[in-house]
Amino acid sequence: MSELAVAAAWAVVVAGAGWRRRPAPARVRALGRERTAPKLVGPSRRPPVELLGCWLLGRMGRPPDPLTGRRVGGAVLAAAAVVPVLPFAVPAAALLGWSLPVVRARRAERRRLAALASDLPEVVDLFVLGVGAGLTVPLAVAAVAARAQGPLAAELGRACDEVGLGRRLSDALDELVTSAGEPVRPLVAALVASERYGAPLSAGLERLADEVRRQRRHRAEEAARRVPVKLLFPLVCCTLPALALLTVAPLVASAVRSLRL
Numbered sequence: 001m002s003e004l005a006v007a008a009a010w011a012v013v014v015a016g017a018g019w020r021r022r023p024a025p026a027r028v029r030a031l032g033r034e035r036t037a038p039k040l041v042g043p044s045r046r047p048p049v050e051l052l053g054c055w056l057l058g059r060m061g062r063p064p065d066p067l068t069g070r071r072v073g074g075a076v077l078a079a080a081a082v083v084p085v086l087p088f089a090v091p092a093a094a095l096l097g098w099s100l101p102v103v104r105a106r107r108a109e110r111r112r113l114a115a116l117a118s119d120l121p122e123v124v125d126l127f128v129l130g131v132g133a134g135l136t137v138p139l140a141v142a143a144v145a146a147r148a149q150g151p152l153a154a155e156l157g158r159a160c161d162e163v164g165l166g167r168r169l170s171d172a173l174d175e176l177v178t179s180a181g182e183p184v185r186p187l188v189a190a191l192v193a194s195e196r197y198g199a200p201l202s203a204g205l206e207r208l209a210d211e212v213r214r215q216r217r218h219r220a221e222e223a224a225r226r227v228p229v230k231l232l233f234p235l236v237c238c239t240l241p242a243l244a245l246l247t248v249a250p251l252v253a254s255a256v257r258s259l260r261l
Contacts, residue, residue: 046066047070048073049069049070049073049074049077050066050069050070050073051069051073052069052072052073052076052077053068053069053070053071053072053073053074053076054066054069054073056069056072056073056076057069057072067101067102067105070101071097071098071099071101071102072098074097074098074100074101075094075095075097075098076094076097077097078093078094078096078097079093079094079097081093112151113180113181113183115150115151116150116151116152116155116180116181116183116184117181117183117215117216117219118150118216119148119149119150119151119152119153120152120183120184120187120212120216121209121212121213121216122148122149122150123144123148123150123152123153123156123187124187124205124208124209124212125209126143126144126147126148127140127144127187127191127205128202128205128206128209130143130144131201131202131205132202137169137191137194137195137201138163138169138195141156141159141160141169141173141191142160144156145157145159145160151180152180152184155176155179155180156176158179159172159173159175159176160172169195170192170195170196173188173191173192173195174188174192176188183212183215186208186211186212187205187208190204190205190208
């Protein structure tokens with residue numbers, strides 16, 4: 001009976017996760033291609049695991065931090081799912097539920113920084129075109145943020161929004177390194193130097209465009225060299241056992257049969 005309850009609970013969790021991650025309709029995807037202001041996520045849109053963890057933290061008198069709430073909720077749910085089947089594995093399940101949100105958050109952050117770094121060559125090329133057309137640094141930043149695609153354009157648009165609220169452009173660009181990572185530091189340094197001190201920008205941007213394209217080519221070559229290593233695990237665990245069953249197993253069976261005779 002407990003196995004049926006665990007299976008039913010797991011089916012409900014899988015169905016709920018699939019429903020939350022279902023693809024959006026074509027009309028919604030088309031509207032999402034346009035750059036809009038980020039929407040605030042209310043409490044009703046928070047995942048159930050985070051709601052459970054934040055509620056438990058509130059009961060313990062601690063501030064309901066979202067990441068800590070996900071960790072606490074994941075540990076409690078993992079332990080509750082394992083208790084009816086394998087009681088001795090509860091600590092391991094709780095540890096897995098506690099560490100999984102951190103692993104997912106770090107992986108998402110690495111993917112975000114990689115996406116920002118991959119968008120950098122196109123953004124630098126747009127800056128080269130804008131500055132070559134006679135735009136000043138504020139106008140070039142606004143034009144690139146409006147016409148570029150990707151997360152780096154969104155970060156530039158956020159800097160333009162802060163400038164519209166009365167902040168200096170150089171100060172807003174200084175914080176871009178913190179949010180977008182170290183790969184954008186040369187671009188930010190060139191823009192800030194031109195904005196604050198009037199340093200020439202065109203030649204530096206052209207050199208930077210060549211450099212970032214060379215770095216992206218180098219990263220692509222490194223990723224291509226890692227492919228054989230990544231294919232080693234599925235090759236050993238999936239292909240070789242099937243090959244052994246098709247070739248070695250019949251020979252062993254025939255040898256055993258001949259020995260019996």
